[in-house]
Amino acid sequence: MSVSAATPSPIGDDDLVGRRVLLVDDDPTVAEVASSYLRATGFVVEEAADGFAALHAADRFAPDLIVLDRMLPGIDGLEVFRRLRERVATPVILLTALGSEDDRIAGLEAGADDYLAKPFSPRELVLRVRSVLRRSIDEFTPESVLEVGGFRLDPSARIATRDGVELQLTVREFDLFEFLLKHPNQVFSRDDLLRTVWGWTYGDLSTVTVHVRRLREKIERDPRSPALLTTVWGVGYRFTIGGAQDAVV
Amino acid sequence: MSVSAATPSPIGDDDLVGRRVLLVDDDPTVAEVASSYLRATGFVVEEAADGFAALHAADRFAPDLIVLDRMLPGIDGLEVFRRLRERVATPVILLTALGSEDDRIAGLEAGADDYLAKPFSPRELVLRVRSVLRRSIDEFTPESVLEVGGFRLDPSARIATRDGVELQLTVREFDLFEFLLKHPNQVFSRDDLLRTVWGWTYGDLSTVTVHVRRLREKIERDPRSPALLTTVWGVGYRFTIGGAQDAVV
DNA sequence: GGCATCCGTCCCGGTTCCGTAAGACTTGCC
DNA sequence: GGCAAGTCTTACGGAACCGGGACGGATGCC
Numbered sequence: 001m002s003v004s005a006a007t008p009s010p011i012g013d014d015d016l017v018g019r020r021v022l023l024v025d026d027d028p029t030v031a032e033v034a035s036s037y038l039r040a041t042g043f044v045v046e047e048a049a050d051g052f053a054a055l056h057a058a059d060r061f062a063p064d065l066i067v068l069d070r071m072l073p074g075i076d077g078l079e080v081f082r083r084l085r086e087r088v089a090t091p092v093i094l095l096t097a098l099g100s101e102d103d104r105i106a107g108l109e110a111g112a113d114d115y116l117a118k119p120f121s122p123r124e125l126v127l128r129v130r131s132v133l134r135r136s137i138d139e140f141t142p143e144s145v146l147e148v149g150g151f152r153l154d155p156s157a158r159i160a161t162r163d164g165v166e167l168q169l170t171v172r173e174f175d176l177f178e179f180l181l182k183h184p185n186q187v188f189s190r191d192d193l194l195r196t197v198w199g200w201t202y203g204d205l206s207t208v209t210v211h212v213r214r215l216r217e218k219i220e221r222d223p224r225s226p227a228l229l230t231t232v233w234g235v236g237y238r239f240t241i242g243g244a245q246d247a248v249v
Numbered sequence: 250m251s252v253s254a255a256t257p258s259p260i261g262d263d264d265l266v267g268r269r270v271l272l273v274d275d276d277p278t279v280a281e282v283a284s285s286y287l288r289a290t291g292f293v294v295e296e297a298a299d300g301f302a303a304l305h306a307a308d309r310f311a312p313d314l315i316v317l318d319r320m321l322p323g324i325d326g327l328e329v330f331r332r333l334r335e336r337v338a339t340p341v342i343l344l345t346a347l348g349s350e351d352d353r354i355a356g357l358e359a360g361a362d363d364y365l366a367k368p369f370s371p372r373e374l375v376l377r378v379r380s381v382l383r384r385s386i387d388e389f390t391p392e393s394v395l396e397v398g399g400f401r402l403d404p405s406a407r408i409a410t411r412d413g414v415e416l417q418l419t420v421r422e423f424d425l426f427e428f429l430l431k432h433p434n435q436v437f438s439r440d441d442l443l444r445t446v447w448g449w450t451y452g453d454l455s456t457v458t459v460h461v462r463r464l465r466e467k468i469e470r471d472p473r474s475p476a477l478l479t480t481v482w483g484v485g486y487r488f489t490i491g492g493a494q495d496a497v498v
Numbered sequence: 499g500g501c502a503t504c505c506g507t508c509c510c511g512g513t514t515c516c517g518t519a520a521g522a523c524t525t526g527c528c
Numbered sequence: 529g530g531c532a533a534g535t536c537t538t539a540c541g542g543a544a545c546c547g548g549g550a551c552g553g554a555t556g557c558c
Contacts, residue, residue, distance in 0.1 A: 085282065085286060085289070085371075086285055086289075087289065088289055089289035089290045089372075089375070091372050104451065105451075108368040108370055108451075109279070109367075110282070111283075111286065111370070111371045112370060113370040113371075113372045132372075135372070136372060136376075139376065139445075140432055142435055156434075156435045156436065157434045157435055157487060158436045170483070170515060170516085171484060171515080171516095172515085172516070203517090204517070204519095206518070206519085206535095207516080207517055207518075209535070209537095210517075210518085210536090210537090211516085213535095213536065213537070231534095233526080233534075233535080234526085234533085234534070419503085419505080420504085420505095421504080421505070422504095453506070453508095455506085455507070455546095456505085456506055456507075458546070459506075459547095459548095460505085460506095462546095462547065462548075463504095463505095480545095480546070480547090482514065482545075483544080500557105501556105502555100502556090502557080503554100503555080503556080503557095504553105504554090505552105505553090505554085506552095506553090506554105507550105507552090508549105508550085508551085508552105509549090509550090509551105510547105510548090510549090511548090512545105512546090512547090512548105513544105513545080513546080514543105514545075514546090515542105515544075516542090516543080517540105517541100517542095517543100518539105518540090518541095519538105519539090519540090520539090521536105521537090521538090522535105523534105523537090524533105524534080524535070525532100525533085525535085526531105526532090526533085526534095527531085527532085527533100528529100528530090528531085528532105
């Protein structure tokens with residue numbers, strides 16, 4: 001579905017940071033990968049390995065959202081789902097083994113808020129969690145505009161300007177720039193950026209290099225010797241504003 | 250502005266708690282899921298399985314809002330709708346089947362306050378119930394006329410004009426335009442639009458593309474290079490007003 | 499019953515963008 | 529100064545994306 005807001009998950013100051021997610025899956029590998037990703041995005045995550053624990057955790061942990069595997073030992077996932085619904089209105093994303101449009105529809109009919117087929121990429125999961133949560137909070141409230149040293153970036157309108165002049169940024173460039181603006185004066189490794197901005201577990205780091213270069217071409221006065229988006233040799237990149245404070249690694 | 254939502258769960262919204270919702274659907278599964286969800290959200294819910302019971306309950310139960318399935322045994326949903334409207338001004342949300350014929354019916358549905366295609370996620374339903382209720386509680390309810398940069402759009406009368414000249418918009422085009430006018434300078438993915446304007450949970454995104462094109466044909470001075478309803482590559486569409494800022498090809 | 503309208507879907511062609519590879523260059527270290 | 533690791537630059541192929549044209553089906557109007 002490529003998901004609406006293509007904006008990946010900047011770690012920081014989002015409305016969503018700190019939201020509580022209950023992850024119910026009996027496969028420890030899946031659970032671990034998924035939860036580490038969700039945590040990296042800023043969610044508070046609790047895991048449950050079976051239906052019983054899930055119901056218990058739903059009460060005690062009071063999650064804002066539940067990710068629920070349909071296949072569970074003991075009580076079936078759907079049964080857990082039904083019992084949850086009787087009590088709370090927490091949104092649920094359902095995980096199922098095989099993916100077809102029919103399954104998706106069945107999931108929706110059962111009352112799920114979204115649906116994801118295994119195997120899924122953690123990125124996909126994070127995107128869906130964010131999307132559902134955002135929808136459940138207040139759908140179309142514009143995000144706040146960032147204004148920093150001549151730059152102005154409006155996430156909702158997806159417009160970035162420098163001194164009033166619009167910068168023609170592509171999707172990736174915009175996302176990258178947004179992330180950097182939200183976390184100025186801080187060094188990020190290529191790996192960090194690949195994970196947070198791209199949402200990739202692994203991948204070619206040069207992808208980041210190239211995009212940084214392209215972004216520089218559009219935001220730097222002299223792209224040949226960058227003054228804002230600087231390279232920290234052997235570490236990564238930093239977007240510097242104002243009184244340049246050094247952040248140690 | 251913005252500021253994150255205070256309450257994590259959707260239950261809050263004090264004004265809405267305790268409001269009475271009449272749910273009319275003959276499918277017991279749908280009815281059960283939806284009503285339990287609505288109850289968990291804080292509404293008082295009563296169910297009716299057919300048109301006759303619905304009309305009866307509308308009198309006795311005095312709901313603040315009615316959720317009405319279009320397909321009903323006995324009296325048709327639309328007929329029920331019409332009879333309801335003769336007597337009370339209770340807002341109505343219409344449930345329709347996605348694959349079904351009624352598109353032209355959309356004209357009649359214009360009388361409905363909102364509509365939603367099956368299958369839907371209960372969260373979606375709750376969102377719409379809340380939004381319609383909030384609207385109907387508000388004083389400004391007689392759907393205020395929108396006036397923006399030469400355009401004038403009257404939702405109740407379903408008339409749109411540019412510089413005093415009436416635009417001949419179809420139902421879908423009007424709905425789309427109305428939504429965009431209400432949320433200017435904000436990018437929406439095709440998926441967003443499909444959900445909110447069409448009331449679909451899933452579907453062919455090209456539907457949106459085509460309707461955007463048709464709408465452009467009617468509102469843009471030069472439809473070949475749109476100045477108002479612009480494409481944001483890889484993301485979606487934006488209706489721009491105010492800051493005359495436009496991307497050339 | 500015939501005609502016009504509207505809607506949703508599909509295909510096709512042009513364009514934009516992204517990720518990767520390969521080579522040149524720079525930095526840090528010995 | 530020489531070497532290795534890290535970084536920059538450029539180029540390119542393929543994928544994703546968007547717009548236009550068109551068509552069938554359904555509906556309402558005459």
